[in-house]
Amino acid sequence: MKKKFIGIAAVAAALVLAMGVLTGCGSSSSSSAASASASESASSAADSGAVFRTLDEIKDSGKLVIGVFSDKNPFGYVDENGEYAGYDVELANKLGEELGVEVEFVSTEAASRVEFLQTGKVDIILANFTVTPERAEQVDFADPYMNVALGVVSHNDNVITSLDQLGPDDQVIVITGTTAETYLTKNYPDIKLQKYDTYASAKTAFENKNGVAWANDNTEVIAFANQGEGYTVGIEELGDFDTIAPAVSKGNDTLLAWINETMEKLGSEKFFHADYEKTLLDVYGADYEDTLVVEPGQAAAK
Amino acid sequence: MELLGLDVLFKGTNMARMLGGLWVAVEISLISVVISIVLGLLFGVFMTWKNPVARVISRVYLEIVRIMPQLVLMFIVFFGATRVWGINISAEVSSIIVFSFWGVGEMGDLVRGALTSIPKHQYESAAALGMNKAQTYYHIVIPQAVRQLIPMSINLVTRMIKTTSLVMMIGVVEVMKVGQQIIEANRMVSPNAVFGIYGIILLMYFFVCWPISLLASHLEKKWSN
Numbered sequence: 001m002k003k004k005f006i007g008i009a010a011v012a013a014a015l016v017l018a019m020g021v022l023t024g025c026g027s028s029s030s031s032s033a034a035s036a037s038a039s040e041s042a043s044s045a046a047d048s049g050a051v052f053r054t055l056d057e058i059k060d061s062g063k064l065v066i067g068v069f070s071d072k073n074p075f076g077y078v079d080e081n082g083e084y085a086g087y088d089v090e091l092a093n094k095l096g097e098e099l100g101v102e103v104e105f106v107s108t109e110a111a112s113r114v115e116f117l118q119t120g121k122v123d124i125i126l127a128n129f130t131v132t133p134e135r136a137e138q139v140d141f142a143d144p145y146m147n148v149a150l151g152v153v154s155h156n157d158n159v160i161t162s163l164d165q166l167g168p169d170d171q172v173i174v175i176t177g178t179t180a181e182t183y184l185t186k187n188y189p190d191i192k193l194q195k196y197d198t199y200a201s202a203k204t205a206f207e208n209k210n211g212v213a214w215a216n217d218n219t220e221v222i223a224f225a226n227q228g229e230g231y232t233v234g235i236e237e238l239g240d241f242d243t244i245a246p247a248v249s250k251g252n253d254t255l256l257a258w259i260n261e262t263m264e265k266l267g268s269e270k271f272f273h274a275d276y277e278k279t280l281l282d283v284y285g286a287d288y289e290d291t292l293v294v295e296p297g298q299a300a301a302k
Numbered sequence: 303m304e305l306l307g308l309d310v311l312f313k314g315t316n317m318a319r320m321l322g323g324l325w326v327a328v329e330i331s332l333i334s335v336v337i338s339i340v341l342g343l344l345f346g347v348f349m350t351w352k353n354p355v356a357r358v359i360s361r362v363y364l365e366i367v368r369i370m371p372q373l374v375l376m377f378i379v380f381f382g383a384t385r386v387w388g389i390n391i392s393a394e395v396s397s398i399i400v401f402s403f404w405g406v407g408e409m410g411d412l413v414r415g416a417l418t419s420i421p422k423h424q425y426e427s428a429a430a431l432g433m434n435k436a437q438t439y440y441h442i443v444i445p446q447a448v449r450q451l452i453p454m455s456i457n458l459v460t461r462m463i464k465t466t467s468l469v470m471m472i473g474v475v476e477v478m479k480v481g482q483q484i485i486e487a488n489r490m491v492s493p494n495a496v497f498g499i500y501g502i503i504l505l506m507y508f509f510v511c512w513p514i515s516l517l518a519s520h521l522e523k524k525w526s527n
Contacts, residue, residue, distance in 0.1 A: 051384075051388075067473075070475065070479065070483050071479070071482045071483045071485070071486040071487075072486065073486045073487050073489050073490070077483060077486050077487045078319075078480075078483040078484075078487060079314070079487055080310075080313040080314025080315065080316050080484075080487065081314040081315050082314070082315050082319050106473045107470070107473050107475050107479065108473060109470065109471055111471070112377075112381075112471060112472065112473075115377070115381045116381075116473070118381075118385070119380075119381045119384035119385055120384065120390075121380075121381075121384065121390070121473075227490070282490075283490065
């Protein structure tokens with residue numbers, strides 16, 4: 001009897017502990033009471049200034065810590081000499097130069113970008129970070145420096161420039177779980193979709209003319225069309241515009257203000273066009289420069 | 303070479319970067335393995351205690367190690383500690399903490415198993431020969447227990463080495479991440495690099511784990527006589 005009790009007590013205690021630790025680390029958008037208390041303790045840490053470094057603290061340390069992708073060519077990657085390179089990295093280096101400090105790169109994954117900022121492990125995230133309302137609750141976004149939208153690529157003998165062109169039997173290829181799938185299902189329920197699980201199978205299906213068009217992020221379809229002969233991106237921008245922007249820890253106003261100020265200055269110098277020409281031109285070509293690039297402060301003029 | 307995409311290995315410092323990445327993985331696993339073996343032996347002895355408090359503690363610890371994926375533990379130590387207590391632990395140290403936490407738990411359980419599997423008559427015979435408790439452990443119990451431990455603990459060690467590929471999630475650039483970086487950096491010029499690079503990584507893991515297996519079978523043979 002006693003033995004059994006110890007076993008049950010131990011398992012129960014283990015579960016309680018495990019739950020406590022799990023919720024402590026859970027996403028702060030969760031509405032459960034346990035995680036609310038966890039985020040309270042996080043924000044109290046923020047009040048004491050422990051979570052992020054202000055602009056002056058960064059200047060004093062002489063080092064700006066920036067989270068980038070290290071395997072997303074051509075936005076953030078590591079070249080054959082072990083140096084970080086890419087569109088995002090150019091901006092990161094420029095920011096370091098403007099501030100007069102050294103840049104330390106941290107390799108981040110898509111899934112851990114928000115956590116890195118919320119715990120102040122990096123000062124800025126420059127990892128192709130798309131601005132969304134959910135993320136804006138957890139981090140502070142600066143002015144955008146790039147556009148993303150959906151794009152539709154089709155074969156040269158039947159270029160689709162508008163979705164109205166699609167006949168009743170025409171099928172559009174999408175990859176499951178992408179924004180393209182959700183957008184088309186929601187806004188164009190009449191279009192027949194052909195869904196594939198991976199990029200590779202969707203690509204093969206499109207090349208074999210299983211569908212008349214392929215809808216995906218415009219950066220993806222543009223890169224695809226530029227690599228092979230016989231394909232045209234008939235629709236460059238479809239659906240809601242999303243933007244890519246630098247992000248800082250929530251409430252780090254001094255750093256945010258400085259980034260916006262600096263980016264506006266860089267925008268007036270057409271820094272981002274130069275950046276595009278240096279890093280993205282080979283992949284996307286000159287035709288898409290004005291579609292993809294945003295010069296901060298000049299966006300209204302576009 | 304081009305067909306397998308192995309040419310990318312000889313571009314710039316790519317090969318040196320791969321080896322550097324391998325060293326990061328090996329370093330993290332070696333330090334954790336040493337900590338796991340030393341503390342695991344002690345924890346294993348602790349687990350055999352009949353004291354109810356000791357049993358609850360070891361049971362809770364072992365269940366946490368078994369239930370929690372290493373990735374979750376890593377996020378808890380690396381991000382959670384900063385969030386809750388404001389302690390900033392470096393990614394490498396966080397990985398070593400998590401791998402040791404896991405290793406000590408599993409190693410302890412193996413040691414407990416090995417110790418309890420020693421038949422009672424071994425202890426009684428030792429006592430009959432006039433040995434005290436320390437002598438019994440030193441001459442009778444530990445030699446037999448260690449022999450049983452070898453295969454299982456080698457299994458644990460090689461699993462720990464292979465699991466280091468998870469540390470990329472908290473920003474440590476180890477061999478797997480370097481491989482992915484090289485593949486992506488050459489996505490346009492040599493799309494086949496994916497085969498070559500992952501093939502090389504496979505060989506690297508093999509040549510790290512294989513000597514350990516050889517050592518284990520050598521020890522097993524040596525001690526079976």
